[in-house]
Amino acid sequence: MGTTTTTGGTQDDVRARIVAAADALFYGRGIQAVPMDEVRAAAGVSLKRLYAEFPGKEALVVAVLQERHRVWEEGLAAAAAGLVEPRARLLAVYDFLDLWFTDETFRGCGFINAFGELGASSPAVAEAARAHKDTFERYVSRLAAEAGADDDLAPALVLLAEGAQTTAAISGRPDVARQARRAAEVLIAAAVPAGG
Template identity: 40%
Template sequence: MVVTTDTEARERVLEAADRLFYAKSAHAVGMDELRAEAGVSLKKLYQLFDGKDALVEEVLRRREEAITAATMKYVLRAVTPQEQVLAVFDWMADSSGTTDFRGCAFINSYAELGPSSDRVTAVVRHQKSGVRGAIAAMVTGMGKPEWVADSIFLLFEGAMTNTAITVSSEPARQAQKAARFLLEST
């Protein structure tokens, strides 16, 4: 028998849930499908998590950390502050290349569950204010006015959804161009 600690099982469940929820939306993924994908018994699944709602919430929180880390890799690779700000659009353009890109998981969750789950709404708000704050920190660090940061944030958000809908990295590139213009002309 393959030894599997609870920690490992937890991780497998969270990874599978993140992938499936994002790809199909949470309500379209049954606990049994998730159990099969994670290679875990239904009993253990309910031992590890307090039901589906709690699992959705934890998946979103985990994804928030993962996305922050992923974008930071792009940001820190850049040299100048301006290139750092624009690097988040490189991340987006690269991410959209994967066939299973479905836009912003937080907006998607808000659309699906927002009205029925305050917990999910809270995580979504947290993520959005985090992204907005991160951009603001970079931009104001460059001496640019705060409204430039907010504008770049909105370009980012619009590009996320439309990159998914149009199945193309063009919105990401377009948003990057607009952000560059805003940074250079202020």
């Protein structure tokens, strides 16, 4: 697993570099707006290597979404790190969104964007988006259950988070995250029996 003799770096390195470059380009401009040759240039690899790592553009898109999913889950975990109360961990979701929305490159949810652009013609992309949203819903549901809330809370909190992403993207107002958080506080208070 040492560095190879080529300038390309480790095989995993190359893959990661391609995915990172493709993600930035796809997310920022839309997938079909970015030619493979631009991904190649941004990743600093040859077309031959690019197609050796990914059989085609669709496979690259799926890999990009999978990595984006991994990073999302990492960020979500980091936002909740150190917090013990389920309620605080639930609200950390919106703090995480707040952080994200203020990022200059923010342009909405990459999964929603990819789904809208390619979901109808690419089952793999549609499935990646579905899986991503599904794990997020499961995560929120688990926390809501730990908080002792009724079954209606988690779906509602998910809707707030999803709505915040698209609204922040289109309106360009990052404070949407705080609005979502305040609404979440109200819903949580109403959903937890004793007032926890």
